Amino acid sequence: MRCVIYARVSTKEQQAEGYSIPAQTKAIRAFCIDQGLTPVAEFIEAESAGKAGRTQFTAMCDYLKANAGVTVVVAHKQDRLYRNFRDQITLQEDLGIRPRYVIGDLPDTPQGEFVSDVTLAQSKFYLTNLREEVKKGMDEKVAQGGWPHRAPAGYLNDKNTRSLVIDTRNAPHVRYAFERYATGSVSIKQLAQELFERGFTAKGGRRRSPSLVHNMLRNPIYAGLIRHKGVIYPGTHPALVSVALFDTVQATFEPKRNGMKSSTRNVFALRDWLVCAECGCKVTAERHKGHVYYRCTHGKGECSQSRYAREEALFAEVEEVLSRIEVGPETAAALIADSLRLDSRAAEEFQGKRKTLAARIEALKARSSQLLDTYLDGMVPAETYTQKADELQSEVRTLELSLSNLQKSDFVKTPLVEARIKQVVGARERFAAADTQGKRDLLDTLLLNLEVDDRHIASYQYKRPFHVLEKDAKGAFLHLWWAILDLNQ
Numbered sequence: 001m002r003c004v005i006y007a008r009v010s011t012k013e014q015q016a017e018g019y020s021i022p023a024q025t026k027a028i029r030a031f032c033i034d035q036g037l038t039p040v041a042e043f044i045e046a047e048s049a050g051k052a053g054r055t056q057f058t059a060m061c062d063y064l065k066a067n068a069g070v071t072v073v074v075a076h077k078q079d080r081l082y083r084n085f086r087d088q089i090t091l092q093e094d095l096g097i098r099p100r101y102v103i104g105d106l107p108d109t110p111q112g113e114f115v116s117d118v119t120l121a122q123s124k125f126y127l128t129n130l131r132e133e134v135k136k137g138m139d140e141k142v143a144q145g146g147w148p149h150r151a152p153a154g155y156l157n158d159k160n161t162r163s164l165v166i167d168t169r170n171a172p173h174v175r176y177a178f179e180r181y182a183t184g185s186v187s188i189k190q191l192a193q194e195l196f197e198r199g200f201t202a203k204g205g206r207r208r209s210p211s212l213v214h215n216m217l218r219n220p221i222y223a224g225l226i227r228h229k230g231v232i233y234p235g236t237h238p239a240l241v242s243v244a245l246f247d248t249v250q251a252t253f254e255p256k257r258n259g260m261k262s263s264t265r266n267v268f269a270l271r272d273w274l275v276c277a278e279c280g281c282k283v284t285a286e287r288h289k290g291h292v293y294y295r296c297t298h299g300k301g302e303c304s305q306s307r308y309a310r311e312e313a314l315f316a317e318v319e320e321v322l323s324r325i326e327v328g329p330e331t332a333a334a335l336i337a338d339s340l341r342l343d344s345r346a347a348e349e350f351q352g353k354r355k356t357l358a359a360r361i362e363a364l365k366a367r368s369s370q371l372l373d374t375y376l377d378g379m380v381p382a383e384t385y386t387q388k389a390d391e392l393q394s395e396v397r398t399l400e401l402s403l404s405n406l407q408k409s410d411f412v413k414t415p416l417v418e419a420r421i422k423q424v425v426g427a428r429e430r431f432a433a434a435d436t437q438g439k440r441d442l443l444d445t446l447l448l449n450l451e452v453d454d455r456h457i458a459s460y461q462y463k464r465p466f467h468v469l470e471k472d473a474k475g476a477f478l479h480l481w482w483a484i485l486d487l488n489q
Helices: 010-014 021-035 053-064 085-095 110-143 169-182 189-200 210-218 243-259 312-322 329-376 383-407 414-424 427-433 436-446
Strands: 002-009 038-047 072-077 098-103 153-157 162-167 225-228 233-235 274-276 283-287 291-296 448-455 458-462
Touching: 002 053, 002 448, 010 021, 021 038, 021 329, 021 383, 038 053, 053 085, 085 098, 153 169, 162 225, 169 189, 169 210, 169 243, 189 210, 210 243, 274 283, 291 312, 312 427, 312 436, 312 448, 312 458, 329 383, 329 414, 414 436
Parallel strands: 002 038, 002 072, 072 098, 274 448
Antiparallel strands: 153 162, 225 233, 283 291, 448 458
């Protein structure tokens, strides 16, 4: 019976790891001889099987369509052939091809088809879970002040430290862009042309588009901050511009939105955070004779809350609310010091578990390699080899999943604790000194569900995990010290 051989690794970097392409093809050819199969073509690629549409897989399907006499595809194991149901349907149902595997080969029966579907579902889950773990890893890196992506213009990725370093060639152009636009005397289009004339170009020497320049000026990374999923984190990389200059540039953008002279005219600091304690409707704001007043919208009908609250009075109450969770420098230092002591022990535990899992995985892979050698030398029957290889591979996959799930953030908490503390240090003073947008940003980080009753804030909630920092009227923490250390939530 004629067949085709298919071998795959996920990436080109993986060709030298685990079962390399030569090892796969060697085992497949030996399997074909043992099973009386005659290979007529080989398809080799380094590409993920998580999604349909691989280059060599598609070429193999085209070959099988054109050669009706070839009805079998042989791979090392199922997850080398595919890890998604679309490719399975294309190969088996649309083309009528039977897959055979060196490891995990199944009979052409309903029971074999059922086991194949279950195995494929497991492979798909493994990929999906791994993708989620990668996202968690990125979230953890950002929380610790790291940048998980390609370096933006003005920076370079340092492969040794896995951090951002200043690009001495382009950083001066970035600084110039911020300083020039902060003057308010140049448009984005004009600035893009000036940068091009100064030698600040995109790949191939092309002029950077106005939209790219606009995005660059909006990116807080140049002020030493990282925006990730809508939240701003302090970064560990060197800043190219000061926070004050960055804020000035953001303010320069405001008058240009929607062609209005001032986009802040109808933006109020507390609107969107206040609700009526009586009817639950949003509290709106309006300006009258130079002052801002807040009132219930009465959107649900009858409500007795008809009096207006002055913005200055509500500001004072918000400041009081914020003062109950802000911490001073001494308390912040004590929290971080205690967290570091806990992390020192936790880091040892983390590294110990990683080493244990990695050692077990390597030992199992070594056993798999020895088993393959004995099989290829004819010392082990195909049935015995397949059964034992399946057991070893299943155990390796379970341990690899455990290793990928093992996150440093589960053990080391201080970076997140420190980042949270920075957000509340001097919260009251920062709110009082901030402009309208700055006040809104601070509220968005720390508070929610502020209810207004008879022109006063009647109730409120602190966003998690900041609620653990709440103090009573005398300034004593309401939560235990060790609960407060759990600011990594």
